[in-house]
Amino acid sequence: MIKSPNLPGYLDYRPDGRYLRVWCAWCVEWHCCRAGDLRPAHITHTVGQCYAPDSPYRAGYGITVSLAPFDAVVRSVREATAADRKAIVAGRIDPAIAALRAQRPREELML
Numbered sequence: 001m002i003k004s005p006n007l008p009g010y011l012d013y014r015p016d017g018r019y020l021r022v023w024c025a026w027c028v029e030w031h032c033c034r035a036g037d038l039r040p041a042h043i044t045h046t047v048g049q050c051y052a053p054d055s056p057y058r059a060g061y062g063i064t065v066s067l068a069p070f071d072a073v074v075r076s077v078r079e080a081t082a083a084d085r086k087a088i089v090a091g092r093i094d095p096a097i098a099a100l101r102a103q104r105p106r107e108e109l110m111l
């Protein structure tokens with residue numbers, strides 16, 4: 001049995017409710033699901049929402065809710081463009097896509 005990865009999730013407070021955002025380094029985008037009653041330090045699990053055919057997260061993954069809110073990390077990574085997504089779906093992982101995939105969210109000072 002393969003142990004599923006555990007990724008940090010960030011609470012995103014929106015007018016229509018709270019969401020949990022998880023950075024997927026394989027799809028190079030923020031996956032999103034309803035946060036329900038989740039609070040920082042809670043651990044949850046989700047099914048994969050990945051479009052990247054080579055993503056190991058497609059089988060699902062664990063999420064640990066971070067103390068940092070989504071607003072504090074969202075600008076620390078750059079999501080794939082439509083063209084990048086086409087390349088990822090086609091399995092064309094060139095150095096530019098590899099660099100996007102190497103990004104990891106980090107907490108930034110909110111000024």
Ligand SMILES: [Zn+2]
Nearest residue numbers: 024027050051
């Ligand atoms: Zn993904």
